[in-house]
Amino acid sequence: MRGLHMYELTVESSFSAAHQLRHYQGECERLHGHNWKVEVSIRSEELDSLGMVVDFKELKGLINEILKELDHHYLNELPAFKEANPTTENIAEFLYGEIKSAMKKKGISLQRVKIWENEGSAVSFT
Numbered sequence: 749m750r751g752l753h754m755y756e757l758t759v760e761s762s763f764s765a766a767h768q769l770r771h772y773q774g775e776c777e778r779l780h781g782h783n784w785k786v787e788v789s790i791r792s793e794e795l796d797s798l799g800m801v802v803d804f805k806e807l808k809g810l811i812n813e814i815l816k817e818l819d820h821h822y823l824n825e826l827p828a829f830k831e832a833n834p835t836t837e838n839i840a841e842f843l844y845g846e847i848k849s850a851m852k853k854k855g856i857s858l859q860r861v862k863i864w865e866n867e868g869s870a871v872s873f874t
Contacts, residue, residue, distance in 0.1 A: 757801045758789040763819040767834040785864040836865045840873035
């Protein structure tokens with residue numbers, strides 16, 4: 749019956765960074781920062797010999813390596829956001845691409861990246 753069921757594994761991490769939204773009419777056009785919470789979900793029909801999709805520790809380590817590229821930086825100065833506005837939506841898409849690429853090398857299927865800009869506002873990219 750495995751073919752009818754799927755495992756979804758989710759881990760959380762975070763990063764802090766500054767940004768400003770270009771051409772935005774409001775306060776967010778000014779330089780400001782956030783403590784973004786990042787949720788990463790992967791899916792698999794299969795488990796390894798230990799009965800895991802992947803070790804949580806391994807997955808968190810991979811994600812934290814990628815988040816180092818953003819943590820305590822001014823996002824507007826990073827190559828990924830030189831032209832693209834560093835909105836939470838664009839950050840989610842950027843992280844999805846980076847994480848998916850790293851996971852593909854390990855045979856892991858990325859499902860979703862969800863980023864919380866604050867307690868009440870989040871964006872998911874699938």
